[in-house]
Amino acid sequence: NAGVTQTPKFQVLKTGQSMTLQCAQDMNHEYMSWYRQDPGMGLRLIHYSVGAGITDQGEVPNGYNVSRSTTEDFPLRLLSAAPSQTSVYFCASSRGQNQDTQYFGPGTRLTVL
Amino acid sequence: DAKTTQPPSMDCAEGRAANLPCNHSTISGNEYVYWYRQIHSQGPQYIIHGLKNNETNEMASLIITEDRKSSTLILPHATLRDTAVYYCIVRVSMIYNQGGKLIFGQGTELSVKP
Numbered sequence: 460n461a462g463v464t465q466t467p468k469f470q471v472l473k474t475g476q477s478m479t480l481q482c483a484q485d486m487n488h489e490y491m492s493w494y495r496q497d498p499g500m501g502l503r504l505i506h507y508s509v510g511a512g513i514t515d516q517g518e519v520p521n522g523y524n525v526s527r528s529t530t531e532d533f534p535l536r537l538l539s540a541a542p543s544q545t546s547v548y549f550c551a552s553s554r555g556q557n558q559d560t561q562y563f564g565p566g567t568r569l570t571v572l
Numbered sequence: 573d574a575k576t577t578q579p580p581s582m583d584c585a586e587g588r589a590a591n592l593p594c595n596h597s598t599i600s601g602n603e604y605v606y607w608y609r610q611i612h613s614q615g616p617q618y619i620i621h622g623l624k625n626n627e628t629n630e631m632a633s634l635i636i637t638e639d640r641k642s643s644t645l646i647l648p649h650a651t652l653r654d655t656a657v658y659y660c661i662v663r664v665s666m667i668y669n670q671g672g673k674l675i676f677g678q679g680t681e682l683s684v685k686p
Binding site: 549 | 606613614616617618674675677
C-alpha cells in the first residue's frame with residue numbers, strides 16, 4: 460500500500476490564482492480530511508468527508524472547496540489564492556470506525572505571493 | 573473534546589526512557605486519549621491510544637491515571653529518530669466526531685540528544 464499520497468509537494472502561487480491539491484489513499488478508507496498547519500500552530504481542520512459523495516466543513520473552510528466523487532480521492536481546491544493561505548496542507552484518512560486512527564499524507568507546502 | 577496541557581519542550585538522552593506527560597482534567601467518560609507525533613516537515617504519525625487501561629505497542633506505552641485526568645507517554649529507549657513534536661489529543665469515538673476531527677494543541681517538542 461502507498462498509504463496516503465499528496466501532490467504536489469511544493470507549490471508557489473500568485474494572489475488570485477486557483478489550483479487543486481490532490482490527495483489519494485489506497486486503503487479503502489471511508490473518512491478523509493484536509494488540515495492546514497501554520498508555523499507554531501497545531502493542525503486545523505478545513506473540510507472532511509465521511510464517504511463518497513458526502514463532504515462537510517471543518518474549522519477553517521473559507522476559500523476552499525472539496526468534492527469526493529470516489530472513495531480514493533479527495534481533492535482540495537483553492538478558488539482564488541490569498542497570502543493568508545500560505546501554509547502546509549495535510550490530507551488524512553481513516554476507516555471511520557470506533558477508536559479509529561488517522562493516517563496522514565506527507566503534506567503540500569503552499570506559498571501564495 | 574476536552575482540552576489538554578503539555579509541556580512545550582523536553583530533552584532526553586539517547587537510550588533512556590522518554591516520559592511525556594499530558595493533563596486532561598476535563599476528560600469525559602467516553603473520550604479516548606490519543607498520542608500522535610510529527611517529525612519535522614512530515615505528516616503526523618499515530619503512536620498509541622487508550623481509554624482507561626494502560627496500553628503498550630511496539631512504539632510506546634501509555635499510562636493513564638486512575639481518575640483519567642492525566643496520562644504519560646513512555647518511549648522506552650529513545651533514539652535520535654524520536655526527536656519530534658508529540659501531541660496528546662482527547663476525543664470521543666469516531667462515530668460522534670465530525671470526520672474524525674483531531675484537535676491538535678501545541679504539543680511537546682522532544683529533543684533526543686546523543
